[in-house]
Structures are given as structure tokens and as C-alpha cells.
Amino acid sequence: MKHRTLTRRQMLIRGTVAFGGLALGACDRLTNSPSFAEVLRSAEQLTYRAQRALVGNNALAREFSDDDLSPTFRSNGTDAPDSEEYRRLAQAHFQDWQLKIDGLVALPLNLSLAAMRLMPARTQITRHDCVEGWSAIGKWTGVPLASVLNVARLSPRARFVVFHCADSLEKGEDPYYESIDLIDALHPQTILAYELNGRALPIANGAPLRLRVERQLGYKHAKYVMRIEVVEHLNAIQGGKGGYWEDRGYEWYAGI
């Protein structure tokens, strides 16, 4: 048998591989450490502040033309809410559905789909960017959220608008929810959409009503919206991070 001694090059290579392995293990341990996770999370505040400072509050997301529409608008998350109540509403073409607006407002409201269709509408062809990486372009028609909030009149304490939805991603889990700040809530392109590509919003895309908040990623665009609640703090709602995915580690500010 040949006697083996390590050359300097072999030692370097082995050392590098061993160091690499250690470093990777360390990254995984750090990911699971709550205090390190807090350090990583600090970047979100920096991103939020930087983007709010650099991008005007009313700067518009790009709008596209009919030629740019995606052949099919992809659906992610829930395809159809799995609840008795939702099925009953859907069967009646949402004629009995009402959007509830409450919380820190002077005038709590219940709006039917017919009432919302009578309000001034906005149509916009925009790009939907999923956090996974894909983008689809769709044409949305709906009521600007600002119009609804103006009718309900925000309390001076109002800071966030929360959207409570009809769907649960896993059976038995709390329903989906999302929240945005007032800058995005009052943005002209933030609409409660009831139409996609000129037709009633399909169930897979959030019927009867979904949020469009065009300067953020897809998971902020709550589907199957049942109730809009205006609040001062988010910590009392479900996991306290302001949204279903936020409670599972994703950024509350999804502008990037």
C-alpha cells in the first residue's frame, strides 16, 4: 500500500471543504436563532424607510396595454375557500355577500357588491409580482380603497387597514389576512377589485373582491376579502405581524 502524506495543496482543499461545511452549518443554526433573526429583520425597516423616502407616496406603478395581458392569470394560494358559508355565497353569485368596514372609522359600513359597482371605478392593467419570482399582467376594475375609507371616515388614530379573508390555507388554520399602512391604503392605484380582464373576478383569483396594492408583492393582495378593519396596532391580530405570511416569517413591507 502506498504511504500517503498530505501535500500542502491537499491540506488547503480539505481545509476549505471543512470550513465551508462549518460555515453552512453555522448559517442554518443562525437562521433558527431568534436573536439573529431579529438582526436580519432589521433590513426590512431600512428597505421600508429607503423606499418611502425615494419613492413618492403617490408614485404610480407602471400600467400596461391590452397587448401585454398574460394569457392566463395565474392563481396562487387558495383556489377556492373551503367553507360552507363561502360555498353558499358563491352559489348565489355573491348577491348575499356584504363587505364589512369597521374599526377606527366614524361610520362603519356594510357594502353589497351591487353597491360597490355603483361607486366610481378605476381600471388598471398592472403587473402582479409573486414573492416566488414570477409575474403576470392583468386588467383590474374596482373601487379605490380611498373612496370607501372616505365614506367611512378614518379616525385620527387610524394607522393600518386590515383585510380579513374567507380562506384558510390549511384546514383548521386562522383565515388569511393582510394589512397595509395609510400611504398604500390611500394610494390611487389601491383598489378593491371585482373584475379581472373585463369579467367578474373568478373564484381562483379571489371572488367576489380582492385587494390590489400595486407597489407590493402578490401576498399583500388579499383575496376573498370579507371585512376591512381599521386599526392603530397590528399586534392583537392573529400572530401579530400584520398578515398570514408575515406571521410565517415574510416581510410585512413587501415592496421588494
Add this chain to the structure above:
Amino acid sequence: MLAIYRHTLATRLLHWINALCVFVVLMSGLQIFNAHPNLYWGKSGADPELAAFEITSKNSPQGDRVGLLRAGKHQFNSTGVLGVSHDGSERAFPDWATIPGERFLAAGRRWHFFFAWLLVINSAVYFAVSLARGHLKRDLLPTRAELSPSHLIRDFWYHLQLKFPSGEAAKHYNPLQKITYLGVLFILAPTILASGLAMSPGMDAGFPWLLDLFAGRQSARTVHFICAALVIFFIAVHLIMVLLAGPLNELRSMITGRYVLPAKKNE
């Protein structure tokens, strides 16, 4: 044995912070890529079958899972690394190439953006310090003579023969090295930053020209990925050069600053 002080403390410190950041953004970037391992050209793209590039897996006629890398119409079996990992799990890039190792998009994003910020700040400091001290002009800008075709061809030939400068010549970057570093600093790095920002729906609202620059968000994502591949290529060449030029001497010069000039060989 003649030793010189080659790298300033600032250069050394910034180099290692940079190395750490690049390592983390590359690997967390692959974690993010794994969430949708398809690349498109244009404004939108959501259907993997219409992607220009994809890493996927499918059943072989024998019934086991095969990892596939597809670029346009060309398809390659990549089982064991891409599409299907060494342990049989179905994921685009394997666990040893991503941060975190397990499939965890939310954490990958946290790592990516934190270290991207650190990288941007570190790079800004590097540019400021380098400009203030004339490092860019003095050490990195090739002279007119160095850019002459004969000089460049000779330098290229030396590289191919793995002949490394010695004596006085070893005190300075060689022309190919200068051009490469400048290319990374002034072309590759800004392109990575701009294509990354072009993927941000928030930034797109404020700076719509980012979208025009890359012909759409999905093209920007593809450019971002190609740039990442170029960075990996740069690192590979960089490390090979360090190994060939004398790893301990080179490593020490980047840690303590002390560099022993290779003696001039008798020819």
C-alpha cells in the same frame, strides 16, 4: 527575500466584508431562485413551460425522478445536483448551495436583503476610500502602454502559461487583472444592483426607467441571475489565481498586508 506592504488596512477589511456578503447573497439568492426555478425574457412570465430556462424534474421511463436543466430547446440530465439533489430530494439547487440549507424562501429573503444592504454600504465605502486615496487611478486604471494590443496579448499569453510576475512587476496589478477588476466594479456590480432593484415593485413605481433598462421585470430577473453566474466565474478564476500564485503569500497579503515579492527567476 524582499517583502512589501501591499494592501492597506481599509482594502483588507473591505475585501473580507465583501467576501462574506457576496458568499451570502449568492447562496441566499439560489434559495430565492428555487421558489420558481424558471427564467423568462420580457415584462411578465409565470408559466414554467414558456420559460427560456428552467431547472425541473420528471419521471424517467424507468420510473425514477430525473433532474433536468433546460435552456431553450436544449435539455441536460442534471440528476444529483440540479432538479434532483444527491439525497433524492426535488429542488432546483441542492441544500449545500443555498442559505438556509432547507427550503425556506422567507429566511432566504431575509438573509439576501440584509447582506445586500451590507454589500451596498461596504461597496460605497470602498468607492469613497478608493477615490479619496487615488487607488482607482493609481492601481487599477491601465496605462496607455498596458492597453496596447501587443502588451495585452503578451499578458494573455503569460496567463495561459501560468507565468506569474516576479520582482518589480509583482508589485502591481497586471493589465488583465486591472481590466477584470474594473469590469467587476463598474459594469457587473452596478448591473447586479440595478437589475435587483428592477425586481422591486416599490422601486419600479419611483424609477420606471429601471424596467426599460432591462426590457421588463422578468428580463431583469434573468439578467440578475446571469450576473450571479458571472460573479461565481470571477470568484473561481480569482481563487485559482491565488492558488497558483502562492496561496499562503497571497492570503497573508490580504490579512496582514505583508507580501513577499517572488524572486526573479533566471531565464
